[in-house]
Amino acid sequence: MNNVRAVALGGGHGLHATLSAVRRVTPDVTAIVTVADDGGSSGRLRRELGLLPPGDLRQAFAAFAAEDGGTLWAEVFQHRFGGDGALAGHAVGNLLLAGLFEVLGDPVAALDEACRLMGVSGRVLPMSPEPLEIEGQVSGLDSEDPAALRTIRGQVAVATTPGQVRRVSLRSPGRAGRPPLACDEAVEAVLNADVVFLGPGSWFTSVLPHLLVPGLRDALVRTAATKALVLNLVPQPGETAGFSPERHLDVLFEHAPDLRVDAVIADRDSVPDPANLRRAAERLGGRAHLGAVADPEVPGRHDPDALALCMREALGLGGEHGGGAKGREGQEWR
Numbered sequence: 217m218n219n220v221r222a223v224a225l226g227g228g229h230g231l232h233a234t235l236s237a238v239r240r241v242t243p244d245v246t247a248i249v250t251v252a253d254d255g256g257s258s259g260r261l262r263r264e265l266g267l268l269p270p271g272d273l274r275q276a277f278a279a280f281a282a283e284d285g286g287t288l289w290a291e292v293f294q295h296r297f298g299g300d301g302a303l304a305g306h307a308v309g310n311l312l313l314a315g316l317f318e319v320l321g322d323p324v325a326a327l328d329e330a331c332r333l334m335g336v337s338g339r340v341l342p343m344s345p346e347p348l349e350i351e352g353q354v355s356g357l358d359s360e361d362p363a364a365l366r367t368i369r370g371q372v373a374v375a376t377t378p379g380q381v382r383r384v385s386l387r388s389p390g391r392a393g394r395p396p397l398a399c400d401e402a403v404e405a406v407l408n409a410d411v412v413f414l415g416p417g418s419w420f421t422s423v424l425p426h427l428l429v430p431g432l433r434d435a436l437v438r439t440a441a442t443k444a445l446v447l448n449l450v451p452q453p454g455e456t457a458g459f460s461p462e463r464h465l466d467v468l469f470e471h472a473p474d475l476r477v478d479a480v481i482a483d484r485d486s487v488p489d490p491a492n493l494r495r496a497a498e499r500l501g502g503r504a505h506l507g508a509v510a511d512p513e514v515p516g517r518h519d520p521d522a523l524a525l526c527m528r529e530a531l532g533l534g535g536e537h538g539g540g541a542k543g544r545e546g547q548e549w550r
Contacts, residue, residue: 220533223248223409223441225343225426227272230417233518234446235279238413239338240524241533246339246405247276248432250425252348252386255372257296257306267317268347272422273327273340274309280336289334324401341402343426348396349387350421354379371421376454383471384420386428398431406432409441411531414477416448416518419464420455427472437474442531444479445502449486449510449518461487462496469500476501479530481523483510505530 220242224234227250238245249272254262258271274293281290293309316326327340350371356379358364365382368374374381388396406412414436415423427433436443445468451459459467461482468475480497484506487493497504507526511519527533 220244221408221410222246222413223405223411224413225423226250226413226415226417227253227422227425228275228417230415230422230448231272232275232279233416233520233523234413235276235338236283236520237518237523237527239280239283240520241527243337245280246341246409247280248341248343248399248402248405248426249273249276250422251342251344251346252350252371252421252425254349254370257310259372260306261310261314262347265314265318266347267314268323268342268345270310270313270317271307273313273342274307276338276340277309277330277334277336280331280338280340281334284336286334286336293334324399339405341405342399343402343429343432344388344396345399346388346390346397348425348429349389350374350425351385351387352377352381352420353383354381356380374455375418375421375452378454380457381420381455384424384428386425396429398429398435403431403435406435406439406441409439411533412436412439412441412443413446413527414443415446418452418455419448419459419467424468424471427468427475433472433475437472437476442479443475443477443502444481444527444530445477445500446518446523447480447482447486449483449516460489460492462489462492465493465496465500478502480504481509481526481530482506483518484508485510503530 222238222242222245225248251268253269253271258269262269278290278293295308297303297306320326351369352374353365354377356362357366386396417423447461451457477500479502494504509523509526511517
């Protein structure tokens, strides 16, 4: 198992869940992270300093640190300052990454230095070397014409819209009219990977954006790696309210019709109609794998051991790494 090169793409808590599970499968993991966040601490640093928003990158570091036994680093990186002063709401990890970005002037070099500083064995890369902006086409915002589409901009606006997101695209504010650039190291990681994971996470603002950066999408289409899609446990208000599991796959296909996947991993209890999901997975060229991957004690969160076990099963990977996932009694895959 030690020579399996894994890449996980996403952002926020969804990517954190994937990384926690993948690290139970192989130690060679690269996280490729969205850089379109414009809210909270990340949004403030992005606007004030013109840097990559660090929040989703910080989440990836915290996941790696926790799996490497660096629980103190993980806690410190995630710690947010209180009070009502200038630091209120900022996460320590965001400020550290912002400082590295400014001092080194190269986001990839800064992220690699953060890995060395924290002593983590994984690698964290941005999907693009420049901060990007999400633009969404949303229906249901016009009371006189519910089907009318309106354009809204910004990750927070798209994620929290009361309407129905129909489609998203990416803009590069610093390079108006040009497609967003892909991080060269991220493209190389995807092309050289043995396995690639996409999802779970906010579908329109954390998962699909990776398919909207031309260089990265092309790498995902071309790579010889086994590709797996991990579905969310529940629909997300604002983004995917009312979505069935198979609708998530349909939307992915609409945004990247040339992408094929080998496996679709979903929680058995989150799939009302397994046959529909299996057919949707087949349309993408893959097979659906259903198992009990939800944490029974924390609603809405994946169990990393159970998810790692399902990953091995879905990808045909034998053996265990570092103690590995034992699963739960009565676990069945189908």
